Amino acid sequence: MAARSLQTILREAGIVPGTGRAEALRQFVAHTPPPVAAKALGYPDFTTEQAATDIGATWSRYASGDHERDRPRARR
Template sequence: MGRIVRLSVDDVVHDGDTLLLRLGEPASPVPAPVAALLLEHIANRDNMNTATNPASRWLFPGRRAGQPARPDHLSALLNEAGIPASAARGAAIRQQLLELPAPVVADALGYHNKTTSRLIRETGGTWSRYAAGDHTRSPTSRPPRGADDS
């Protein structure tokens, strides 16, 4: 949630008829129903009528001047709307673990390797034997099999 509250309206990009959200590079397309909600949110953001925030660029402006909303505040708003944020986050990481090796997910999302390994076992994923690391180098300093010097 900490990264989400630090998004700005500049992270919402119009590309023709497509709305993109810059969560990383490249920006991710936003599905049509969510895009409409996102644009409505931008037009009617909270905390914009105070003397401290009239030109705030935060997607989720906070009550304090120049600051975004607090993550716990955004989480509470999602819960009020019927979206359990913690359950959604857990479901999202489990889906990633079904599609990618646990060490890759751990590195990308900042999780500990042991956490993602436990989650993949619970999820029933098939990446349990993935060996993390640089697979382009040979452990004995010899070229990997199939590497031609000629």
Template sequence: MRLRVAGVIVLLYAQPVSRIVRLSIDDVIRDGETVLLRLGEPASPVPDPVAALLLEHIANRDNMNTATNSASHWPFPGRRAGQPALPDHLSALLNEVGVPTAAARGAAIGQQLLELPTPVVADALGYHDKTTSRLRNETGGTWSRYAPGDHGKSLPGSAAPTTLDS
């Protein structure tokens, strides 16, 4: 279960394993029927089948039966008291089950950048905007002229939008 959840986070959200192990259970947000994962702002929605897997994993985490880990806030608790799993160990386990973490993460972020503007990807996944811009250029993305922000507001000094009825 632990490897499935970690692998899905790598594949869907292009997260490095070093960041995955540092997530806390507070980064998994339940809002009614919706489950969100706080990787950046705003938190990213988790698709239904993955949400069920993530919630089941948190409810049945490994290494929770010891006195020192019984109240652990890590989704991937380590063997040492109060510490998350070691990223190198989790990455090696993922590689063993067929999820090459570096290649999978690169492919996932590349796909995100082909489908969405770089500022949106950077904010949602917690990447720096310069990193996503560089990666977008490497993947041949077409969102180079996207301007983030609220495009519904009028600029100061400009006339309010009119309709055919006004």
């Protein structure tokens, strides 16, 4: 089945394709800082920042930066 055909069938059933992905992104940035979400999902920073703004998640106290260097290394 072609993507266009599936899209037509979904619309006829009252399902708007694409809203699920947008809602999933909003839920993710509600619990994850936008820069981290962007890196994890491969999105541009402005996309995750906008999603966070849309839901009112400011992450104003998030300390951005490379936190890997501050983590103690495990002994082998």
